[in-house]
Amino acid sequence: MIIDDSQRGSGFLLTESARLLRKLIDRRLQPLGLTRAQWSILAILSKQEGLSQSHISARLEIEKSTAGRLIDQVEKSGWIERRRVAGDRRAWGIHLTDRARQLLAQVETLILRSRTEMLHGLSAEQQEHLSEILQTVKSNLAAALELDRSEPQAPNSEEAID
Secondary structure (H helix, E strand, O other): OOOOOOOOOHHHHHHHHHHHHHHHHHHHHHHHOOOHHHHHHHHHHHHOOOEOHHHHHHHHOOOHHHHHHHHHHHHHOOOEEEEEEOOEEEEEEEEEOHHHHHHHHHHHHHHHHHHHHHOOOOOHHHHHHHHHHHHHHHHHHHHHHHHHHHOOOOOOHHHHHO
């Protein structure tokens, strides 16, 4: 067995830490009537309004249909609105509402508090070093995924046994 309770390696710790952070943020967003996924859309639009559903799905790295359902939920909550793109009758840009702009400050405070709690006990130097390490891990995983995409896949283990 690669991973068991006695051998909690860095991959396990990274995954478990991310799970706990997601759970904490979800719990804190719930009283605001917001999910982490919905917040992700608002965060993207806070940096660049008027994006299309396709652009949002690409930034979230999710399927367009999944993004569409999520955008519909956020729109029904009154946090975003679709507006026609000038010069293109088929295209719609997605914009924050005033209600969402008021919510942004609250959520930003909540996210920053969660981040502070996550890094509690680490010096500024340790926090910077952790960010550098995690960036390297992320780059390594992205490179491995790209390599896997370009290489033919090995037969599954059942086929290899035969």
